[in-house]
Amino acid sequence: MKIAVCLSHVPDTTTRIRFVDNNRRLDTNGVQWIINPWDELALTRALEIKESSGGRVEKVTVVHVGRAGADPTLRKAMAIGADNAIRVDADPADAFSVASHLAAALRQESFDLILCGIESSDYNNSAVGGMLAELLSVTSVSAVSGLEPADDGWLLHRDIDGGVEKIVASSPLVAIVQKGIAREPRIPSMRGIMMAKQKPLQVVPGVEVNPLTEYLGFEIPAPKPPCRKLDPEQVKELAGLLHKEAKVI
Amino acid sequence: MSVLVFAENWDGKFKKITHELVSYASGIAELTGGVVNVLSIGKVEEDELTGLGRFGAEKIWKVEGDEVAFLDNRVFASVLAEAVEKTGSRTVVLAHNNTGKAVAPCLSARLKAALGASVVALPESHNPFVVKKKVFNGNAFARVALNTEMRVLTLMQNSYGLHEREKQPEILDFVPGKAEKPAIRVEEVRKQTGKILLADADIVVSGGRGMKGPENWTMLEELAGVLNAATACSRPVSDEGWRPHSEHTGQTGKIIAPSLYIAVGISGAIQHVAGVRGSKYIVAINKDPDAPIFEVADYGIVGDAFKVVPEFTRAVEEVKKS
Ligand SMILES: Cc1cc2nc3c(=O)[nH]c(=O)nc-3n(C[C@H](O)[C@H](O)[C@H](O)COP(=O)(O)OP(=O)(O)OC[C@H]3O[C@@H](n4cnc5c(N)ncnc54)[C@H](O)[C@@H]3O)c2cc1C
């Protein structure tokens, strides 16, 4: 069995977001790039599954659509434990084009399980996983908070409003994962970092695809008016303000 | 250029988000012309269906067959695609919630229709079709052109609101003939009952590490009880096991947008705020006057939660009585 994990490469979650070029482009000055938090958890879970599979899972491959700037991120993923990496050398113009590039790359090999995160923390689309599944004509399950191999495929936990469903799905499957899928993301060990240097990072060309959307520009929300700070003795005033001024209670 | 709303139901009922979706679709129909269609999936009470007329629904198509008994992304996408064809819709509107996030991208790829995800307002123009969407976890918005004749939108909850445009809806059966076969099996459904769901709550009382330990949540539950609110928490609190994971709000937990969010003993880290900044009002109770939560709060009390919360609960009770 083979598992693929789709990695998106995003600004660190504490980045102060600013734009340049007349608010048309993210200011990448000083931005630290990380593996999208969900994808890091997906990779962690994929490795756990491989390790406890008794050899049934032969490899975990990480896949990314983007330019060479992301190579350190892919090396990091291999240092964490991925066996190999594929980078589709194309601009991630929009979710549909990313999904199209991924579909073409993943079609080359038969993966039993493809993992995506529920959203990239940059453009917040929650789109690539579902689009990829559809382009591959494969089943997808979203909001996955638990995943393990079963006799005839995969056993999943899917979050629903106020609860969880236990689902059985057969391979191949695209699982779109969220909180709960793994406890803590793994961090690379010294040995992992050394080994990652020897692991294959394959660069493949993208396919012909027209993006369906175009980002025209960005705006930062107007700052909120300053907080009305009250003293501990003024709880009554607070309750009054919420009732009379804000009208929320 | 008709619009199609995807309406899921919860035990036969719709929620505020469904009304918001229909309101939003009516807003789009005003812009582009055409009829507001609703595709209702599963068994729904009749007056719930007609109730959508208040927000501008004109044709309500119900699908009640076994094919939609549970969510299978490809099945739902295929049923929606067929409904798009049948109704001649050019725009499909779904909620940016678990179900919408699962189905919308499949539908978008199937129809080669541009996806506008997590949109927060009516399109600024329809030719080109330009939407405003949340990016960078709410730290910014983007204007995105959807350059296809057909498009799929997912709407953030509580961003457009309810707008009444009274219509007398026609209720019709829709029997899909081209649905995909389900490829998953739901073995078990576990649902908590009785509690107000975080995703639906109009008021949320949330606690952070400043609460010191799980035993101190009684205080927050009492406040939540008085306010008819749901409870939530910061990530370390759920990581520690003080509270269930389902209550964790923030970038990596639940993203919520209630009318009122009360943050107690929460410092206001950027990742926490990413999940709650869509709230209409934020109240912070924190003993540190420099805690970053005060930068996003509308009202705050600088003080010890253990003293402030019980007194505030009593003050709210008074207000409610008056
Ligand atoms: C990739 C990533 C993703 C993350 N995602 C999330 C997320 O989704 N959600 C999330 O919440 N966090 C998330 N975090 C963690 C986040 O960075 C913060 O560590 C976390 O939000 C802090 O939780 P807290 O405010 O409860 O605790 P603390 O930061 O420890 O704050 C406790 C607060 O309580 C106050 N306090 C203490 N005692 C009292 C008292 N007696 N009365 C009143 N106030 C008191 C203190 O002044 C302090 O402000 C994420 C971090 C990373 C790196």
Ligand SMILES: Nc1ncnc2c1ncn2[C@@H]1O[C@H](COP(=O)(O)O)[C@@H](O)[C@H]1O
């Ligand atoms: N450029 C990319 N390369 C590979 N995978 C990606 C890329 N962008 C997004 N993904 C995957 O799709 C998921 C959802 O991203 P998005 O649709 O951008 O919110 C991410 O968590 C990744 O698993």
